[in-house]
Amino acid sequence: MAIGLSTYAYFWRHSDRVPVPMGLDAMLEQTAELGGQVFQICDYPKIEKLSAESLEKLRQRAESLGVVLELGTRGLKADHLGLYLNLAKSLDAKILRSMFNSPDSRPTIAQAQQQLAQILPDFERSEVALCIETYEQVPTASNLEVVKHFNSPWLGICLDPANCVAALEAPKEVITLTAPYVLNLHVKDFAFSRRDGWVGFTFAGCPLGEGLLDYDAMIAEVNPQSRGINQIIEHWLPWQEDADATCAMEDAWTRHNLDFLLSRNS
Template sequence: MKTGLSSYAYFWRLHDQNPSPVSLYDALDDSAQLGADVFQICDYPQIESWSDGQLAALYQHASRLGITLELGTKGIAPAHLRRYLHIAGELDCRLLRTMVNTPDHRPSQAQALDYLTEVLPEFIRQQVAICLETYEQVPTCHNVELVKTLDSPWLGICLDPANCVAALEMPDEVATLTAPWVLNWHVKDFTFSRRDGWVGFTLSGCPQGEGLLDYDAIRERIQPEKRNISQIVEHWLPWQGDFATSCEIESRWAQHNMQYLLQKNASLTTSDTSKESNHAC
């Protein structure tokens, strides 16, 4: 099981309007210092235009840091997935997270099945898993139906239970429904707060362990350590009024959330080992 961060944990620091943005290299360096052994380059379309030489240099940098790379994009059109399969080959990625819809393309369930049926054999040959992320635009049962129909260990679910709250799908229900097919877990905590005048709510992120995500229950449900499911830290950090403040808080959240997961990993692994030892006796 690997634990690390996504480029979403560097959303404001990587932002193209940031007057002093960090690079992917900077994000990798920072992730390594925080104890990550995996980094997911997620929804970072600039990488689509990188040359093979640029991709090779990034892979070599990650390797020197002891970091495994994963990829993330949006959309399942065959040409798009093939472009990312090529990028995955250059970066030695074994996992591509994606979503059925893009901002300008919403395939039907039948179209989605046709697209995945067409490209999945190519992913299998290269041994790269496609992970369909749970999120509010596509009912979780639809993603599960696609995975069950194609019935391949190289097609699974990227579990992000926080996303589905916006579609009134509760995190525990989503984790239960998807558990047998989860290959990747986006870990981010969230909370609701009243808007001004107490009119409505805002759903936004918060430091891990301070919100509504029941991390222990979901971990117990999907068993990431036994099934080698990577845990990827993401943030829903609202804009704080300026880049300096937003980036400073984002950095603190990344440190806190990675430390939270590493401590959980250590404590739960120790607990599991103790239970096995007692059972053996």
Template sequence: MAYGISTYAYFWRISSRAPQPMSLTDMLRDTARLGGQVFQICDYAPIESYEAARLADVRATARDLGLRLELGTRGVRPAHLLKYLDIAGELGVSLMRSMLNTTDHRPDSAEAVTLLKQTVPRYADAGVTLGLETYEQVSTEDLLTVVRGVDDPHLGVVLDPGNSVARLERPVDVVAATAPYVVNIHVKDFAFTRRDGWVGFTYTGCPLGEGLLDHDGMIAAVRAARPEDHGSINQIVEHWLPWQDEGFDATAQLEHQWTQHSIDTLLRSK
């Protein structure tokens, strides 16, 4: 397994709240400085407007920094996924993450299978694996129904067990169910804290190793379920970092600290 960082680890530093949002090149260089081996360009809308020459520059920058690239989007409509397959080809990407739903399309399992059967063979021909992420909008059972229905080794699961808690699915159950199909792992820790006056809870991210994520158990389950393939399954750092009351500088500093801590923790676990 290789260890990397997602655009989601730079959520606030590339947002409109940043006085000078980081560029994609900034994120690539920062990932290399932190010791990452992979960078996942995930839900990063500007990439769709990049022309071939600019995509070639991104690919060359990543290569020069010793980074592999992965890509991420949302949705299963064939036209959209094939557009992203073209981008993947320009970037030299072999792993694409997606989600079943978009703001204007929420296919049921049967429709998703039908749509993906039109697209996944094209991904397979290009040597690109498509991973559907676990998250609260779709039950893990339904997600696996789609993956099994398409029945192609180039379609699997991007495992992020923290997402499914909002659907009242236990992370350990999500890990156990999806382990045989995992092609990519998002690593972010999470925790519940009591609201003021003990009126309800807040569910947010926390530094890796300080929350409810059983990282060691998750990795062990995937390795046991996929003994021949686990070496190609990358672990990608993400965060759920709340905005800090002190403002952007404090938030950006903490985001950086969490990312460095996560990468250092993963590298020590090798």
């Protein structure tokens, strides 16, 4: 089991909303500097345009830093997953996280099964695990139906209980349902806060240990340490008053959350 960061822990700092966005090398370097053991390059389309030489340099740099690489994308189309499988192999990444839907595809369960049937054997031969993430656009039961259909050790769930709240799925129930099938774990805390005038709520992220995520209960159920499941930190940090304040808070959350996980899993 490894603990580390995702590009989602650098969501604003690598975005076009800041004067000098961080690149992959800088994010990778800081992950290692802060004690992270894994870095998940997730929903980062620029990775698709890197040359074979650049991918190899990234792989070598991660290896020299002692950081394991993982990948993340969206969608289940066989050709797209095939592209990311090749990227994963170039980076020696053994985990690829994906989601049911992509900008140009919203498959039914039957269509998802058809798409995966075409590409899953390639993942199995390559010994790369494909992890379908829990989130509000697709019922957890649908994710599980697809995973159970194949009954493959190389197809499982990327568990993020926070994502499912918007679909009125209780985090505790999502954890219990998916626990036996989890192969990758996204960790972020979350909370509701009243809007101005007490009219409605904002549902957003918060530092680990300060919100509604029962981290200890989740870990007890999923048991990542004995099962070799990596824990990947993400944030739901709302934009602050300006880029400097947002980047400073994102950095503070990243450091706090990594320290939180490392202390709980030492």
